[in-house]
Amino acid sequence: MLRALILLALLPQAAIGQAVAEPDGYRDAPYRGQVPAGLAGATTVDPEEAHRLWEEGRVVFIDALPRDRRPANLPEGTIWRDRPRDSIPGALWLPNVGYAELPPEDQAYLEDGLATATGGDPSRPILFFCMENCWMSWNAAKRALGLGYREVYWFPGGTDGWAAAGFPLERVEPLDPS
Numbered sequence: 001m002l003r004a005l006i007l008l009a010l011l012p013q014a015a016i017g018q019a020v021a022e023p024d025g026y027r028d029a030p031y032r033g034q035v036p037a038g039l040a041g042a043t044t045v046d047p048e049e050a051h052r053l054w055e056e057g058r059v060v061f062i063d064a065l066p067r068d069r070r071p072a073n074l075p076e077g078t079i080w081r082d083r084p085r086d087s088i089p090g091a092l093w094l095p096n097v098g099y100a101e102l103p104p105e106d107q108a109y110l111e112d113g114l115a116t117a118t119g120g121d122p123s124r125p126i127l128f129f130c131m132e133n134c135w136m137s138w139n140a141a142k143r144a145l146g147l148g149y150r151e152v153y154w155f156p157g158g159t160d161g162w163a164a165a166g167f168p169l170e171r172v173e174p175l176d177p178s
Helices: 002-010 047-056 104-118 135-146 158-164
Strands: 060-063 085-087 126-129 152-155 170-172
Touching: 047 126, 047 152, 047 158, 060 104, 104 126, 104 135, 126 135, 126 158, 135 152, 152 158
Parallel strands: 060 126, 126 152
Antiparallel strands: 085 170
């Protein structure tokens, strides 16, 4: 018993199921792993609260799950199939906006996508999610706060927590950047 207690004391907090501390900047790879209990400046919600907000209809839901890009050097004629995404109904999927470093085109995609989602109103509430234990939504929500969005929600359970609570999912396509 004493040996087990000593081993538990030596384990990092994330290894025993506790949330990790918020980083000062954005979280880089690996993007799947224990996430913080919250995000400074945002409201963290569980599946039931996310569902209540969804039913209320005043909060824009933003899915930050990344999407594999077709490799530029793929030989002509090679079939490329995008992986389908089942998400929270009505959510806007803004893939690849949750990485620690965003190239200018992805930063512009995020800014344009958020402006489209909110009608250009930074006071319009937005909720970010991805999957359970995924930093993509945390990073994207932190960026939204930095862009001046004032009512930001973060749902760390993502589609995994949503589905586990028995709420519906639907197939989505990424928001068209044009």
